[in-house]
Amino acid sequence: MSNRRSILVIGANGYIGLAVCRAFVRAGWRVYGLVRKPESAQSLAAEEVTPIVGSASDLSFLDQLFAQIKTFDVFASCIEPPDYAAYYNNAIVMIRKIAETSNKNGVRPLVLWSSGCKDYGYTTIDGAPDLAPHTEESPINFAALFLAQRATYSLKMFEHTDLFDAAVLRPTNVYGYSSSYYGIMFEYAAAAAASDTVTLKLDVHPKTILHAMHVDDCGEAYVALADHSNRKSVGGQCFNISAHKYETAKVVAGALAEEYGISGGAEFVEPTPQDAAGMSVANKSLFGYSQWVSSEKIRNLTGWTDRRMLFTENLHAYRIAYEAALQAGHEDTVRIKARWEVWETQFKDLIGK
CATH class of the missing domain: 3.40.50.720 (NAD(P)-binding Rossmann-like Domain)
Structure with a gap:
């Protein structure tokens, strides 16, 4: 045996x-x-x-x-x-x-x-x-x-x-591969690039901490x-x-704007009611959830460390991997989109709507 x-x-x-x-x-x-x-x-x-x-x-x-x-x-x-x-x-x-x-x-x-x-x-x-x-x-x-x-x-x-x-x-x-909820960020940037907007508008603080791995x-x-x-x-x-380092909404949104060819870059705004209807959930629950998370405990105990590049350090590769997963109908992308539709309602208690 x-x-x-x-x-x-x-x-x-x-x-x-x-x-x-x-x-x-x-x-x-x-x-x-x-x-x-x-x-x-x-x-x-x-x-x-x-x-x-x-x-x-x-x-x-x-x-x-x-x-x-x-x-x-x-x-x-x-x-x-x-x-x-x-x-x-x-x-x-x-x-x-x-x-x-x-x-x-x-x-x-x-x-x-x-x-x-x-x-x-x-x-x-x-x-x-x-x-x-x-x-x-x-x-x-x-x-x-x-x-x-x-x-x-x-x-x-x-x-x-x-x-x-x-x-x-x-x-x-x-993030990575089919991207989990970070795929929503790609979707948001892609939709902005396809519209007539010249900026990627975000109704969050630019110094919001986005800690992901x-x-x-x-x-x-x-x-x-x-x-x-x-x-x-x-x-x-x-x-x-958690990853060894966090990024901010300003850094992430700027990288997304550059990746998707949005000429005016990222713009942090107080939304109008019309803007808010289209971007509140994605903005507040992803771009706007500020959290820095220490992982020193597992690192000190086991020697584990993160090795993959941060989101903005390899964003293009993560984008094309996500798009390939979409094209293939990867079940994770289907599951996340379906779950997100449900959570748009549930997130209202999180974003104060």
């Missing part, structure tokens, strides 16, 4: 889930990916990930899973469901059942549970005298009501020490925690994951 370690990635076809799968494959792990739809299985298989078709709300797939493997060293949950409480309640039953079998066969798992850095809410803007990064010691202060369930339920993972250890991970926004770096952070030799220093902990 091989002594290779194994991981089950829940939500493996999602944006971060797929990056986590790829990172563990590169690190030499045996990777299984749980997906809801049979049509998602082929894309996982192409990444050398063993697909498992099933759902936390219907555990009939467990017989199929246990026929292949009975022990997992790690679970990684990479799902951002609209009803977080319902998802958690189903997922914890599933994880406990799998962990019970794993424990009976001699392996106590580590659960890497994904939340997000917006659990902390905002920081002030670049250059503000009271500016300080959010750390794992910062209070939970979600700025939007629809984040409340995620911020609350993610911490419940620490209540199951009878069967597994757990760490809660809080990544920043991510490449999704590959995010995946490698999960591996760094799973590989760490001292499980006790990982279990029961929260870890922020």
